[in-house]
Structure formats: structure tokens, C-alpha cells
Amino acid sequence: MNHQELREAIFARKPRYNEKFKPLMERISTKGDVTGKGDFSTFGAFYQTFMYAYIIGLRLGKKTPLSGDDKKCDFADISHWKPTPIRDFILITLLNRTKLFDSFSWKWISLENSSEESVANFVTLLIREMEAYANTGLIFLQEKWGNEKILFSSPFVFVDILQDLPYKNEQSLEIQSENAVE
């Protein structure tokens, strides 16, 4: 498999979210201000809201995987996400954390010698990680909306939310070189 194929494999995927967040997604995605006035510009597409939720989860350093019981929805596949540099940045953050993937610990070097099926597996796990962080973010946003709706009347609401988050992503980040463990 070459890099192009890996890229295509990842970009063809459609991450999912819990159906119970669909109203929230719709509100934030089509009307920036959830109090319904529609005064502030919106996140536009669902995937942007999803990316936003992902970053929240990342910053909180917490993953909440979707369970088998949850009903799930999806939206546009990753190849359509814009702006592309931001999308790529998100992939970067996921790739930084391959060692912590659920039950598997992937090193990049192992991926080089994996079969097509294994690579596909890997991509699935990558997407699951993304969903888990995003899920955390959506839970967080739902709570804000439920308990602190007044925040949403400020044009700075989404900026303020980001600014107030901790930087716990650092804890899941490894920058040192370690010996590989298979």
C-alpha cells in the first residue's frame, strides 16, 4: 500500500456521533447562536462542529468512546472537510497518539509492514479515537447549552469556551523516543 492509498483510506471515512446530539449539532451548525437569534456567524457544516467538539475533547484529555448501544449518525467524509490544513492538523494530533489506541499500541514503523487488512483496521481505530474525543466534546457542549445558555448570547461564546479549557492534551502526548514495544 502506498501513501496515496492510505490517504484515500482515511479520507473516505465518515466519523459518527451519538444521535442524541443531533439537535445540538443542528443548532450550532446552522445557527451559530443557540438561543436562536442567529446573530452570529455559524460553524456552517456539521463537520466543523465535529472538529470543534474533537478539539474540546482533546484539550480535556478525555475520551468517551461511543458504545455499541448508542445510535449513531454520520455526515460528510473527511475528504470534504475544510479548511484542509485544519483537518490535517487534527489527523496529526491523532497520529501523535497511536500508542494509546484502544487495546492496541501502534507504532508507525509497524504500520509500514502491515497487510492491507491490518492497515484498514488501523484506520478504523484512528477514526474511533476521533469519535471518542469528539463525543467528550459534544457532552461538554450539551452541558453548557443546558446549564449555561446565557453564554451563547455573547458573540465570543465559542472563543471563550476554548480559552477556558485546560491543556490536558499534553498528558497524552509523547515527545521522547522510546523503545518499541510490540
Place this chain on the structure above:
Amino acid sequence: MATIINSVSFENFYNYYGSYDHNEYKFKLGVNIVNADNNMGKSKFYNGFMWLFRDQVYDSDIKAFTDANESLVRMASGKAKAENDKFKVGFRVIFSNDNVLYSVEKYALFKHVDGELSHSESQLSIMETKNNADNPILDRNDQQDILNRVFIPLALRNYALLQGESMDRLVDLSQKKALSDTIDTLAGISVLKGICEISKKLAKRAEDLYQIKDSENSENDTAKQRDKDKRNRTQQLIENAKTEIEAANDEISAAKIQKEQLDAYISNSSKRIEIRSQLDQNSISINNEKEKIRKIEQSITGMIFDEENPLLLMGLTDELDAFDERREKHIGELAQMNNDNTLVIMLPEGSPDTSSLERMLKNEVCEVCGQPAEMHSEAWNHIKMILDRPKKISTTRNDFGHFYGALQKTASSYSRNIPKIEGKIESVKEQLDRAKENLNELEARHDDILTQLNNAGGNADNSEFNDKAIISDYDTVNTTISTKEREISSKQSMIVTWTDSLSAIMRRLASYKKNTAIQKYEDFAIMMKAIDDVIRQTKDDIFNCTIESLAKEANEKYKALTKGNQVSGGQLRFVRDHDIVNVSIRDVQNGEITGLGTGFQRMKQLAIVMAIISSKIGNEKKFDYPFISDAPFSEFGPNFITNFFDVAPSVFSQSIILIKELYDPNADDYLTSHGRKILQEMKNGDIPGTFYVNVIDEKADTTGLITSHKCYKY
């Protein structure tokens, strides 16, 4: 001897449906405010007093007073007429004077008879309470005495009851001698004026007597007689000319006053146009600023996903560093892998691994198909063969380095840009704050401009006066003034000519031989004339003194009433012109200020009224009678209103002010912010008095409209 009104009540009187107890306003010394919107009982309140004192009511539709007895049906409450079989329409005032309590009621009784509404004539009922003993006053003369002497004396009533539109009538300076009459009254000069009249007549009689005697006693004196005739004729001519000049002066005065009023509208219209254009500019600026703010606010969320400086990624530069390191490491490992030829051994897809195979051999079962595989059976050997097979070298090799590299490339600029994000957020916040500050300033400026517009005769498009009429009136008035001035001038030069010829005649007459018998008559006439001059001069001096005092007092009041306005109101100048006193508004250099808004004109009138009332001439104390005023403020701005409430308590012991300018129908408490401020000052004790607000109970059709009231301060 002061009168204080304790309460005013209404029964089924216009909007005031229900009994006296239900519609009672309790008042105190100081300023008593009844704050009500139009059609909420404000003018009706005042009409109670008009009915009581004058048997009249003011009809705001036709803007005139009408006979109360003809208007009783209209005065009756619509709800009472619709719902009550029998009812009373009444106005009641309870006041105290000199420790005696009076309850005065004016009323009419209504009833439905065979479906028709009929009513009695207005009736008056007065109860006097002295030392706790009630004493009904039944005699009509006694009743009138109480109304006209005790309650509010007749002579002062014009000053005690002030109704907005009729304020002009009170100090109608265009009316001949109106103010000078008032000054006469203030100075108590009326007696002196009478004396002047007499003295003038006596002087004339003495002169006539002398002339008669002189004529009787002159012999063969045709020349003298001719001169006398000439003298008489010339004197008559001069007299007539003087009278005509006086009449012309009257016309000029009246025209000048009218001109002043018109000036206020004409020159103000260009001022108003200018102010309006400022207002428009300001409104445009306000809208632009609001738009700017809106755009900034709208853009904020978008900045989160800005491609170059995404706020989304704030603080996450560590991620790029980490990725970079991993990539480096990965490249290294890849290279090493290639060099060492170390291959990772991979089994084909689906194959059991080594430990599984060993297990199968041990247990003698094939885990793939589930069949037994006895040791050394064909199946067992097959499994062993696979186990012992030389390991295949996988040649499958993926090539993902480029993938990571491409990601790194697209995100590389963020390492530079992410640190700038906080700064960007700050600058947007600052930009927004600045725009909001600008907006506040613009909006404050908007209020200022509106005040200016108000002062310049205002928000009104002055529908009373349309421009054509003003211009035509203005032309007429100017023509009158110049024509009359020319007339006066020519008459004056004629008087000069006649006076000269009269002097010559008098000289000739004086040279004729005098009869001593006549001398005493001549002396008598001369002395009477001299005395007449003295008396007249004295009257003039007193009059002028009074004007000076009044002018000083009025200017103090005027200054207090107009303070704080952006446009200076100037000062009042009282000028006597024969029997007329003209009051004009002058600037500091004594130039006449024209074109001040009608607000200032009203203020001038109000200042004069207040000065008259508080004048100390003639030993008048502070106005010891209630001052009841309906809407004197219709042309004024909030500044004037505040000033009025500052000045009023020092002039009037008790005032009852009916006002709409503090009313806001949309506010919970029905007050404008200015109204709240005044109420607070009352509660603090800065302004003594009471504060009422009229409210409408039901917004039904007009017949059902009922006013009730809330007391905010007693």
C-alpha cells in the same frame, strides 16, 4: 393668611369613575405632581377648578372654554352614564385656611328617566369645620365669600390658576397695557393713577378758567383774541397729533410683539432644518457604527476556522513539535530497516501462528477444521510440515512516510501562526470595545441634538402655523411697523412746527398788557399745571421703580428657569413705552435675541408671572395660595422642567402641577427616567410635596376609559 389644599377628589367626573374616596388626591405643601398622559384625566383635573370658580370647562378639542352647565353631560363619566341608574357628577376640594377646614363641593345629579338621561343644574355645597365643629354654609353670599376671598382671592386667581394654552392670556404682552396694568396693581398705584387723572383735569379746568376770565376781561382785543384762537387751535392740533402718535405707538407695539412671535417660527425654521440635518448625519453615523459592530460580532465565530489563523487550534503548537519528532524517528527507523535488511517476518493471511501450530500438534487436533489429528497421521504431518516450513520473507512493504510528510507540510505554517492567536483575539475585543464606545458617544450626541431641536421649537412641524401664513403675516407686520413709524415721524415734525408757532403766539400773548385781576387766575393755572407735573412725575417714578424691581425679580426667575440649556436664554429687558411695558429677550451685549424657540418665549412669560407672584412690592409675601397649573410645559425640554421644580417651591407655598412630560406609557412604573429622578429627589426630601401618576384601568373604547391613580409619594 395661607390657603392649603388638603385634597382634591372627583366623582364620576370625566374619566374619574366612582366615588370621591375612589378618586382622591391628597396634597401637601410643596410641589404636588400629577403625572398623566394625554387623555388620562390631566386637563379634566384642571377642569374641576374651572367648574368651581368659573362655571366653565376647557374643551381641548376646540381649545376654548365653554359654559359648564351646557357641558354637564359631556363632563359625566361615560361608564356611569352607561351603567348607573342614578349618580352624582362632582368635584370636591378640601382646604384649610387660618385653622379652619373647608370642604367645597360642586356637583350635579344625574338620573335615567324613561331611558333618557337628565340632570340637575350645578350646585355648590360648602362645609366649614372650626374647632371640630361642622358648620354648613348655606347662604349664597357666604359661599361666594369663601370662594372669592378665603380660598383663592379673586384678584389673585389669574395667577393661581394657570392652564397651559391660556398662559398667553395671562401675560399677554400684546394686549395693550396688560403688563403695565399688572404693575400698577403690584405697586398699588391705582389710587395714584386716579389722583393723576384728577390732577390733570383740575389743571385743565384751571387753565380753562383762566382763559375764560382772560377773555371776559379783555377789551377791544381782537388781536389778542385772534392770537388766543390761534393758540387754542394750535394746542388742539398738537393734542390731536399726540393722541394719534400714541395710537400709532400702540399699533407698533402690538405689531412688534407679533413680529417677535413670528420671528421665533421663521428664523427657527432654518435653524431647525440645520439641526435636523445634523440629526440625520448623526443617525447615519449611528447606523454605520451599529453595522460595524454587527459585522465584527458576526465574524468572530468564523475566525475559529480561519484557514491561516484558526482560533480553534490555540495553544496546540506542541502537537506539531511532537509530530515532527515522530516523523524524524520514523524516517530513522525506516532507514535502519532498509540498511539492516531486517525483515519482519509475516505469515500469510489467515495462517495460524507458530504457537497455535505447536498447540495443535500437542493436542492432536486441527484447529482450522476441527478434525482430530492423531500423531503421525496425515493431518498431523501436514501441520508439522507447515510448522517446519522455512519462513517466508514478506516482500510486502508499505510506504507511508510521504503521507506523514504531506500532513506536516500543510500544517507547517501553524507553528508560526498559532502563537499569534491570543493576540488576535485581544485585538478583536479591543476593536469591538472601541466601536461600542463610539456608538455610546454618538447616541449621547443624538440626545443633545434632540434637545437643541426641542429648544428651537421642536419636534413639532408647527402645524399651527404653516409657512405661507407666517410669511404673509410677517410681511404685514413689518409693513405696519414701518408705515406707522413714518406716520409718527411726520406727525412729530408737524408737532415741532406747531410748537414753534405756539411759542411765538404765547410770547405775543404774554406781551399783551396784563390785567392784575386776571393774574391770580393765571397763577392758579400755572400752579395747578406744576402740581400736575409733580404728581405725574411721581407716578412715573414709582412705576419705573416697580418695573425695575419686577425686571430684576423676573430675570432671576428667568435665569433659574433657563439654566443648563445649551442655548443661552439671554436676559429679559423691560422697556416702558408710554403706557405699555415691552419685555424683550436680550443677549449680554444688549442685542435683541430673536429666533429663540417657543420654549424660551413661554419661559419668559412664566418668569414674569413668577416674578409678579413673588414680588415683594406692596408687601406681598410668598404667594400664599395654591398655584394650580395644567401643562405649562408643552414646549419645554427636561432641563426646563427640572429648573421649574427647583424654582417653584420658593415662589409658591403649594403648587399642584399636572404634567405629561414625565409619563412613559411603556415603563412599568409609567415614568420616564427624568420622572424617576424627580421622584427620587422628592423621596430624598430635596423637593417637598407629593407625586401621583394617573393610569388607565381598562383600555376599552373611549366610553369605557377610566382613569385611576397611584400615589408614589405622599
Place this chain on the structure above:
Amino acid sequence: MDGKEIFKEILKSPKLKELVGVPETEEIKEDYDSQSQRREITVIRSIIEGQLRHTSDDGIFRNIKTLFDL
């Protein structure tokens, strides 16, 4: 202003002072209720009294004339 006060005011007149020969800086010392030696003052008083008592012009004139033996 009552009669007395009017009388007092009139006495302040410079013209009157000139008539009766009193220097301007001095006061004319006359009392409203007592007789005066000066004809002018008596005339003035008669006029004031006449007005207050609503005497007719004829009546006042007659009174004054007697002061002048007319």
C-alpha cells in the same frame, strides 16, 4: 398705597421741592394730617383726599379755588 404713602412719595419730587423752594438735598417737612402753610401742599392734599373720598371733580376744584381766593 394709601393716601399717606402717596403723599410721602409726592413730597420726594424734585420738581415739588423746586416749587416750594426747598433744596434738593433736603426733605419737604410736611405732615399729611396737619394743616400746611404752603398752598401747593394743601392743594395736593385736597386732591388726594378728594380721590380717596370719591369727591366729584367739581367739589375738589371748588375746594382748591378757595385756597386761591377765587
